[in-house]
Amino acid sequence: MLIRMARKSDPKPSEITSRDDYLNRRKFLASSGLVAGSMALGSGLASTPAQAAVERPGVGEALTPLVDGYSKLGDSDPITPYDAVTSYNNFYEFGTGKEDPAENSGPFNPRPWEITVDGLCANPGTIGLEDFLKPHDLEERIYRLRCVEAWSMVVPWVGISLGDVVKRFEPLGSAKYVQFETIVRPEEMNGQRSRRILPWPYVEGLRLDEAMNPLAILAVGLYGEVLPNQNGAPIRLMVPWKYGFKSIKSIVKISFVEGQPKNTWQVMASSEYGFYANVNPKVDHPRWSQARERRIGDFLRRETLMFNGYEEEVGEMYADMNLRRSY
Ligand code: MTE
Numbered sequence: 001m002l003i004r005m006a007r008k009s010d011p012k013p014s015e016i017t018s019r020d021d022y023l024n025r026r027k028f029l030a031s032s033g034l035v036a037g038s039m040a041l042g043s044g045l046a047s048t049p050a051q052a053a054v055e056r057p058g059v060g061e062a063l064t065p066l067v068d069g070y071s072k073l074g075d076s077d078p079i080t081p082y083d084a085v086t087s088y089n090n091f092y093e094f095g096t097g098k099e100d101p102a103e104n105s106g107p108f109n110p111r112p113w114e115i116t117v118d119g120l121c122a123n124p125g126t127i128g129l130e131d132f133l134k135p136h137d138l139e140e141r142i143y144r145l146r147c148v149e150a151w152s153m154v155v156p157w158v159g160i161s162l163g164d165v166v167k168r169f170e171p172l173g174s175a176k177y178v179q180f181e182t183i184v185r186p187e188e189m190n191g192q193r194s195r196r197i198l199p200w201p202y203v204e205g206l207r208l209d210e211a212m213n214p215l216a217i218l219a220v221g222l223y224g225e226v227l228p229n230q231n232g233a234p235i236r237l238m239v240p241w242k243y244g245f246k247s248i249k250s251i252v253k254i255s256f257v258e259g260q261p262k263n264t265w266q267v268m269a270s271s272e273y274g275f276y277a278n279v280n281p282k283v284d285h286p287r288w289s290q291a292r293e294r295r296i297g298d299f300l301r302r303e304t305l306m307f308n309g310y311e312e313e314v315g316e317m318y319a320d321m322n323l324r325r326s327y
Contacts (some may be wrong), residue, residue, distance in 0.1 A: 070141060070214065074309065086102060091232065114126050122258045135168065139217070144308050157215035234249075281303065
């Protein structure tokens with residue numbers, strides 16, 4: 001992965017949405033019926049034609065009902081504008097440029113969608129997305145996202161608790177890790193037509209206790225609407241204390257396994273990317289410093305926080321580890 005400098009297309013600080021503005025707008029939309037669609041939680045995916053006129057990929061498919069989930073933000077963590085969240089992406093299945101996923105993911109069709117859960121668990125199976133989501137609350141979680149390339153954003157995700165999903169499939173005592181795989185569909189994903197970009201499918205993994213941490217979610221939306229294709233439709237991982245590459249997109253397979261999975265970036269360059277990939281300002285990437293980051297929309301760089309600011313929530317899981325080597 002490469003570092004990119006500020007671009008003209010980055011939003012100006014004045015265009016950034018404050019958390020309060022965003023939440024007030026969401027409440028307004030809900031009270032005017034624009035977000036709170038009439039569909040039962042059954043699918044969790046509602047359609048609101050009133051919004052269809054607005055040019056946003058997720059519009060017309062508001063997620064409802066939403067409950068407020070855990071979000072911990074600092075004073076200087078305004079929410080990154082929708083346009084930036086959906087036009088500055090990493091999703092190599094659609095190309096390696098930041099604008100490529102938004103430009104090339106139009107032909108990708110994330111419905112219908114099935115997820116296979118297999119490996120060391122009592123309830124394996126292949127399940128349609130609606131049934132997969134049905135037992136779970138859709139929560140809004142506003143998280144910082146810190147890419148290993150030293151840029152960051154603040155994104156209002158909509159998702160379900162990964163820990164609850166894990167419990168539902170009843171991992172056996174021998175299951176120590178959870179492995180995730182992205183769909184392979186070269187006919188719709190132009191980047192997958194070349195194996196020189198990455199070995200497909202994109203694979204990621206978490207230790208079982210990391211997957212059970214209350215911060216970990218499977219996201220199905222952002223800004224109250226279904227996930228746009230470029231952000232990993234229809235379902236992606238979001239583990240905000242780890243570098244962004246851990247948060248695998250467009251998941252079709254979840255496997256409970258005994259051995260530590262080999263994640264894609266580790267396979268590509270094991271001297272640069274590891275399995276844990278916890279955000280750590282004291283451990284530099286071999287080719288650049290991780291001490292600071294560029295928040296999309298900011299002019300000046302800011303200091304990177306240990307575990308991306310979530311040390312209180314996740315630090316205990318790594319008490320025994322030498323974090324200087326946990327890259
Ligand atoms: N998942 C897949 N399948 N393919 C990818 O290329 N890129 C990762 C991660 N998940 C990637 C992926 C990286 S490097 C980052 S920083 C985040 O997605 C970016 O998520 P965003 O585009 O929604 O901001």
